[in-house]
Amino acid sequence: MLPNSPVFPPVSSTLASKVDLLFFFTVGVSVLFSVLIVATIVAFLVKYRRRHAAETGQEIKGNTLILELAWSIIPLGLVMISFFWGAAVFFESSRPPADAWSFHVYGKQWMWKVEHPEGKREINEFHVPVNQAVKLTMTSEDVIHNFSVPAFRLKMDVLPGRYTTAWFKATKTGTYHIFCDQYCGVDHSKMVGKIHVLEPQDYQKWLVGGASAGGAVATGGELFVAKACNTCHRSDSSARAPILDGVFGKSVSLADGRTVLADESYVRESILSPASKIVQGYQPIMPTFKDQISEEEIVQLIRYIQDLKPAGAAAAPAAAAPAAGGKS
Numbered sequence: 195m196l197p198n199s200p201v202f203p204p205v206s207s208t209l210a211s212k213v214d215l216l217f218f219f220t221v222g223v224s225v226l227f228s229v230l231i232v233a234t235i236v237a238f239l240v241k242y243r244r245r246h247a248a249e250t251g252q253e254i255k256g257n258t259l260i261l262e263l264a265w266s267i268i269p270l271g272l273v274m275i276s277f278f279w280g281a282a283v284f285f286e287s288s289r290p291p292a293d294a295w296s297f298h299v300y301g302k303q304w305m306w307k308v309e310h311p312e313g314k315r316e317i318n319e320f321h322v323p324v325n326q327a328v329k330l331t332m333t334s335e336d337v338i339h340n341f342s343v344p345a346f347r348l349k350m351d352v353l354p355g356r357y358t359t360a361w362f363k364a365t366k367t368g369t370y371h372i373f374c375d376q377y378c379g380v381d382h383s384k385m386v387g388k389i390h391v392l393e394p395q396d397y398q399k400w401l402v403g404g405a406s407a408g409g410a411v412a413t414g415g416e417l418f419v420a421k422a423c424n425t426c427h428r429s430d431s432s433a434r435a436p437i438l439d440g441v442f443g444k445s446v447s448l449a450d451g452r453t454v455l456a457d458e459s460y461v462r463e464s465i466l467s468p469a470s471k472i473v474q475g476y477q478p479i480m481p482t483f484k485d486q487i488s489e490e491e492i493v494q495l496i497r498y499i500q501d502l503k504p505a506g507a508a509a510a511p512a513a514a515a516p517a518a519g520g521k522s
């Protein structure tokens with residue numbers, strides 16, 4: 195929209211120009227009315243100024259129906275346009291498309307950690323393919339942060355203790371800024387990063403080459419054994435604990451009569467506070483893993499559970515294309 199403008203960031207995602215258009219519309223309407231109001235005030239100041247000391251105002255009686263209707267209906271119409279237009283853009287920005295690749299983002303004083311669908315990790319650098327929808331599931335390891343990429347018009351709070359999601363589809367290759375948009379401590383201003391948008395073949399090349407940053411984290415399968423989840427959650431169903439194969443993405447009946455969707459937040463809650471949602475037909479014997487497991491390990495377990503197919507179905511091709519990453 196404004197190429198190479200120092201005022202506006204580049205327009206590099208499918209959502210960016212839609213957000214800009216809405217922004218310019220609301221600013222335009224506001225400026226138009228501000229100018230009209232100020233001009234009217236000035237004109238009336240001059241026109242109805244007191245011309246001699248004894249002058250009194252004329253009494254005004256009755257009303258002008260057309261005028262009253264006009265100044266009610268026109269602003270209502272304009273506000274409704276902003277409302278429905280804004281709602282449409284909001285819905286689009288908050289619903290990742292079904293074919294989005296699933297990335298995880300961790301905010302931490304003072305860095306951004308990213309995990310790719312096939313497990314590769316990086317810090318403050320984020321490589322993504324162009325023209326591919328990317329879904330971010332984000333959480334914080336300490337305080338509230340905010341993941342912001344101005345070029346994508348993307349900005350989402352990253353909170354400790356829960357998952358927030360955002361998505362984007364980059365439309366132009368290049369390197370763009372990542373900022374933390376929520377004051378989070380002394381080095382908040384250094385909590386910045388770069389997002390590199392690559393051609394799909396360059397992204398694949400990048401994926402196979404180079405080491406993964408951020409230290410090794412055990413895979414979900416290893417953790418499932420190391421944390422002894424497998425002693426209760428066995429696929430041969432000794433009836434102590436529900437079989438987890440195929441549970442992800444399904445709805446689960448709880449002992450108190452509610453049903454919940456087994457999504458990432460549900461699995462996370464099941465691990466950290468198992469007693470808050472008890473599965474129907476089971477005893478609350480699962481211990482909490484709070485303080486014994488890191489946010490990154492929880493995500494590994496979620497991914498492992500996500501890939502557990504119901505008995506009989508073909509096993510998921512291990513770490514094939516990143517497209518195999520979750521589609522919740």
Ligand SMILES: [Cu+2]
Pocket residue numbers: 301338339340374375376377378382385
């Ligand atoms: Cu921050």
